[in-house]
Amino acid sequence: MNGIRLLVCYLSFYFCVADVFAEELAVESFSQLPSHMRPNLSPSGKKIAYIKNYLSPEVTVLTSVDLATGKKQLLVKSDNEKIKIKWFTWANEKTLIVSVKYTSTQGRTDYTETRLLAVDIDGEKPLQRQIAKPKRSQRASQFQDTVVSFLPDDPEHILVALDLDKANLPGVYKVNIYNDKKSRVVRGRAMIRNWMADRQGQVRLGSALDYTHGDAGIKVQIGDDNTWHKMFEYNALKDPAITPLGFAKDPNILYYSQYKGDKKALYKIDLTSKESELVFEDENYDVDGSLIYSRKTNDVIGVYHSHSEDGRVYWDESRHKFQKSLNRALPGKDVYLVDFSQDESIYLLYTENDFTPGTYYFGNRKEKSLVPVLDQYPALLPEVLTEHKFVTYTARDGTELEGYLTLPLGAAGPVATILHPHGGPGAREYDGFDYWTSFFANRGYAVFRPNFRGSTGYGYEFAQSQMQGWGLTMQDDLTDAANWLVEQNIALKDKMCIVGASYGGYAAAMAAVKTPDLFKCAISFAGVTDLKKLVSTSRRYLNSKFVKKQLGADSEDLKSRSPAYHADKVKIPILFIHGEDDVVVAVEQSEAMVSALRSLDKEVEFIELENGDHYLSIQRNRHITFKAMDTFLKKHLN
The missing domain is CATH 2.140.10.30 (Dipeptidylpeptidase IV, N-terminal domain)
Structure with missing residues (x-):
């Protein structure tokens, strides 16, 4: 076990120092890479x-x-x-x-x-x-x-x-x-x-x-x-x-x-x-x-x-019993076994919950020892973070949808709120720690992450809603989520912003077009704004037919569901952030709508991240993005 102590000693410098009584942690506490x-x-x-x-x-x-x-x-x-x-x-x-x-x-x-x-x-x-x-x-x-x-x-x-x-x-x-x-x-x-x-x-x-x-x-x-x-x-x-x-x-x-x-x-x-x-x-x-x-x-x-x-x-059965014993040893946390030695006597596990960033533990079954060795976000302490609540709401057509609601500490009554649609759209939200959500909640905003139609995990028909459905029912599910937040006395009606990345970035831009009076502001990170251009560009790749199946092929229909062609309908300020080297969603997708908004003298900000990719892999770009969002939200949600 001497090596374990050495490893903990080597890492201990990073188990630092945050004022648990601070209402706001430094932006970098959230935006640093794990x-x-x-x-x-x-x-x-x-x-x-x-x-x-x-x-x-x-x-x-x-x-x-x-x-x-x-x-x-x-x-x-x-x-x-x-x-x-x-x-x-x-x-x-x-x-x-x-x-x-x-x-x-x-x-x-x-x-x-x-x-x-x-x-x-x-x-x-x-x-x-x-x-x-x-x-x-x-x-x-x-x-x-x-x-x-x-x-x-x-x-x-x-x-x-x-x-x-x-x-x-x-x-x-x-x-x-x-x-x-x-x-x-x-x-x-x-x-x-x-x-x-x-x-x-x-x-x-x-x-x-x-x-x-x-x-x-x-x-x-x-x-x-x-x-x-x-x-x-x-x-x-x-x-x-x-x-x-x-x-x-x-x-x-x-x-x-x-x-x-x-x-x-x-x-x-x-x-x-x-x-x-x-x-x-x-x-x-x-x-x-x-x-x-x-x-x-x-x-x-x-x-x-x-x-x-x-x-x-x-x-x-032996693995099931082992899992249960670990759950008892680490109560109040989600415990995930992530790796074993060949004979399974030595293991690694990962723990987190909604308000505790991930920690890795080293375990030895023969010695019955369990030692924390690696922290993901050492500057984030659970005392200043908050848990997520699993909720359901009903869409306009009667469909019950699920999502995760996070309230800021000390919230009493309706507060400024962020609707945070996920990317994909073939993905979904889960419970557990999320550094974007924790950042927003630490700033005093309620955060709602809905699993709108098109999300995965809810069956074939539910997932198929995304097929040529961008901007339609999927978008209406987000509108219904925002209205539900107001009806439930969670969100202040005139203090809501929609913030998303990738497909979520598309949804944020589309919300500014389709429901121009619903939100106070919008943030789109690495989002699509021109479906027609996306389908056209896909011809360079093998999967172009699959892109057409997903998005559609009719030029006028694609334009009708592309926010870049409807900048004239926008009434709210929008912040666009995009990496210049994004190979998943090209930076031209943000540039198209930014150009259209600027030509109409609309309130728009654009940050192009040097060498940036789709995943905020570069540390300085992650800091730039979170600082820009912090400033923008404080300006428009007060």
Whole structure:
């Protein structure tokens, strides 16, 4: 345990100092990148790797610590501008595999590329090298980090999907992580975009998709048969998806998700008999989480499900009992097991609740010890934050909708309020700590985050509401939420602002057009404003037909649902913030509406973030964004 004490000592500088009696914390307390992120145990549990974000200088560093000796190594450094750390994991006790991504430009099109690094940590200094590189005679894969299997019984090799012969039709290669020698295991074939290996490391499944016609299917190998058999077929443009999730320890048992009626459920199928069995369903919500595996048994022991008591459903009784014991040890918090050593005697868990930022703990089951080691937001203390309340409200057509309401500390009666629609729109809100919401509430605003139609998790028909529905019922659900807040004496009628990012940014701009008298102000971060332009731009990409299915293809209809074409209807001040290097929603989307508003002498502010992406990955840009929102809201909500 000496190494743990050293790690806590190393981190203790950051467990600081906030005046719990302060009504307002510094903006930077909320807008700093999480201090520590995504810790990962080595197979023995004797080492830990994690992302550390530094404030001065503003860099992100993949760091490893030997828990026995306290030896700390800085493995990969990123400024989050030219290159970003996407993910990392231990290949074995001495080597980590790291994915990095960066933005490239071809013609007028910006896109993301990824590369794969192996980092050895067993020497005096870490040794870093690129792996899975194409040969000179092969085409360069845009994505070189798609690992199909880490081959647990072969610590020197991994399986990687690479489209070295034809773009977007990858084959699978066995790659030596020490000398980068590779050999092809499976050749790329008709329309298979993704490959899956079983728990023994054999490539057994391919997911096919025809981007032109939407035809999709899952092909599998059965037993020792080298033939690829069609298992499921559907049309992705017309039908609900069937999604393979992973194999059991038995290589002939495949878990997959499929809709049972309107709700997504978990199934498993015996590939030899082709008999399927329902494993788990929730009659009220989709079961759309990933599988949970035991590192010790190499088998499936549960599924992530946000609407279960612990966010997980276990059918392994020992893991279920262990989870309950941890809940008792850490009362009042949500407890999530995030990683184990190979023998599962050592583990990492993550805790949070609505008003407590996340903390990681290191546990040793043999020693029955549990020690906090990594904090995400050390400057935020729970005493100055506030919990979220799960609520429901009724839309104008009688549909009951869910959401999360956060009131500022000491609120009595109606207060200035922020309606905060989520991005996606194929996403949803949950309980638990949220740094945007906590920031707004700390400023004295009530915050409401509704799961409007188009959100995921509530069934097929509910999610399908987003298809060519931007600006319609989805937007009306937000209007109804705002009116409900006033009716319930939560919000002051003339003190409401709508604030959103990505799709939420579109919804904020659209609210200023569609309901110009409802809100006092609006903030759009990285939002869409021109659907017609978005559909037109999608022609450069493979998924253009899917974009048209989602948004529509009729030019006049798209313009009618695009706030940039209706700037004349806006009566309220709007703040637009957008990263100049955003490859998810191009900065031109904000520029279009800003230009239209300025031409009409409307009250508009625009901040373009240098090198900024869609996710506020750069520390200075996160500070700029939160300070700008703070100033804007104080000005217009008083």
